[in-house]
Amino acid sequence: METVRIGMAGLGSWGKNVVRCFSRAKGAELRAICDGDAGKLAVQAGLYPDATPVTDFQALLDDPELEAIALATPAPTHFALGMRALEAGKHLFVEKPMTLSAADAETLCATAERLGRTLMVGHLLEYHPAVDWMKTYLDSGALGAPLYLYSQRLNLGTVRPDENALWSLAPHDISVILYLFGAMPESVAAHGEDFLQPGIEDVVFVYLRFPDGRAGQIHISWLDPHKERKMVLVGAQTMVVFDDMAPMETLRVYNKGAVLPESPNRTQVTVRHGDVLIPHVNAGEPLQTECQHFIDAIRTHTPPRSDGRDGLRVVRILEAADRSLKQGGVPVMLETAVSR
Ligand SMILES: NC(=O)c1ccc[n+]([C@@H]2O[C@H](COP(=O)([O-])OP(=O)(O)OC[C@H]3O[C@@H](n4cnc5c(N)ncnc54)[C@H](O)[C@@H]3O)[C@@H](O)[C@H]2O)c1
Incomplete structure (x- = not known):
């Protein structure tokens, strides 16, 4: 099975934990990290020197080698950034809450299903x-x-x-x-x-x-x-x-x-x-198990436990x-x- 090249956006108080777990996930390569805050980006760039640091989310979308994007940005950004990721052909991991409305969550699910992309929500306790x-x-x-x-x-x-x-x-x-x-x-x-x-x-x-x-x-x-x-x-x-x-x-x-x-x-x-x-x-x-589950779901083409529909039900x-x-x-x- 091929390695999944992943980019991670949002390196704040929670995202720095998520990026650590993706960096250690088997079958994954942390290829890029992104945060609009150059200071936070620099700190994480020091920890993951093999990942390309970018401040503009668009740079992740423009990288044709990148197959998956993980989002740990604030909840109000999840829908817009998630849609851009899916429409650029990337698999998507999005932190909870998936979106701030059920209509937006439904649109994310429908888009992932139409494009055949894996969509997973960070419902951490389901992996505890x-x-x-x-x-x-x-x-x-x-x-x-x-x-x-x-x-x-x-x-x-x-x-x-x-x-x-x-x-x-x-x-x-x-x-x-x-x-x-x-x-x-x-x-x-x-x-x-x-x-x-x-x-x-x-x-x-x-x-x-x-x-x-x-x-x-x-x-x-x-x-x-x-x-x-x-x-x-x-x-x-x-x-x-x-x-x-x-x-x-x-x-x-x-x-x-x-x-x-x-x-x-x-x-x-x-x-x-x-x-x-x-x-x-x-x-x-649990967070390491969760991140590994996302990578495994992509590699084995199986729906993740906390898939988009699970995220939609919660929303x-x-x-x-x-x-x-x-x-x-x-x-x-x-x-x-x-x-x-
Ligand atoms: N699963 C869990 O247990 C758990 C725990 C805490 C937080 N969370 C979730 O994680 C998400 C982030 O929470 P947090 O506490 O880390 O927030 P935070 O504010 O500490 O960090 C968010 C980061 O996203 C960056 N950002 C915002 N918009 C961006 C954009 N367009 N492009 C790139 N970077 C951008 C900010 O600069 C910031 O560094 C939220 O959805 C939150 O609910 C989950």
């Missing part, structure tokens, strides 16, 4: 080994029927001026819930407050309801004393806690549950307390949640058919 473990565990049936999942993504900062905490942080939680449940919610409701910047919510609570009664709740904030990245998945048989901030043993399975009365004469629901299991989770940096939920947020928490209904 603990999330992989949860997915395998859930699919094995050991959890019992999944009932609900709640997540917390909290910290003090980074306060972004051009997107609210919902668009900045919730793509991770939404993408995991869709990945684990394998379904779209039928309705989304969101409440939130803009304490720091008018019109830009810093703290948001999102409630997702699925057609079969499953539910998801997401609490995101960049105005919180705690740094939390936690998910709790409650099933009919057991319960799983994923604490991404724990120094070790990030996953715990609680053999706990409620036991419903067996006969109509007994009405009391009893609870069951069992052992706590700390499963072994494979090591591996549709973000858009609906934002609408609910602006309407005081009124639930917004969604189309539940999962399109590929």
Whole structure:
């Protein structure tokens, strides 16, 4: 299989991690790096002397040897830069959120499909080994029927001026819930407050309801004393806690549950307390796995796990949640058919 020559645009606080992982990906050659900020570009050029440094994104498009472009520029630029990359015939990796509207995300998907290009969105947690473990565990049936999942993504900062905490942080939680449940919610409701910047919510609570009664709740904030990245998945048989901030043993399975009365004469629901299991989770940096997955998807002509359609589903939920947020928490209904 041939080496994929890749160019990376956006070398800011996150992009410098992404470029490191693409520089190490097997079967990839980091051919060019791009940032409009000459200072940031110079720092990364020192680390990757074999990559051509450019300040103008057009230079990536004009390079006929370049097959793929990765974007870690600010979210408002994703659609325009992504379209230019695809129309120039490049495969595209784009950071989350894929776009700031579902219509734009749909156009990116349709363009990639029409041109036969690989389109992947940086839904990092879908490549986390603990999330992989949860997915395998859930699919094995050991959890019992999944009932609900709640997540917390909290910290003090980074306060972004051009997107609210919902668009900045919730793509991770939404993408995991869709990945684990394998379904779209039928309705989304969101409440939130803009304490720091008018019109830009810093703290948001999102409630997702699925057609079969499953539910998801997401609490995101960049105005919180705690740094939390936690998910709790409650099933009919057991319960799983994923604490991404724990120094070790990030996953715990609680053999706990409620036991419903067996006969109509007994009405009391009893609870069951069992052992706590700390499963072994494979090591591996999720971002390295994610970048390798993009390169492998191009080389093997297989759709990536977090493909454009996955990105579109997440943006549709973000858009609906934002609408609910602006309407005081009124639930917004969604189309539940999962399109590929
Ligand atoms: N997957 C994750 O866990 C994760 C974490 C943080 C951020 N992100 C995402 O990564 C993206 C970037 O976030 P960040 O925090 O690094 O932002 P940032 O502002 O620190 O960096 C963005 C960089 O893009 C450059 N840039 C902007 N427009 C450009 C253009 N047209 N051509 C070339 N360079 C351009 C800027 O100069 C800047 O260096 C966002 O979409 C964000 O949501 C993802």
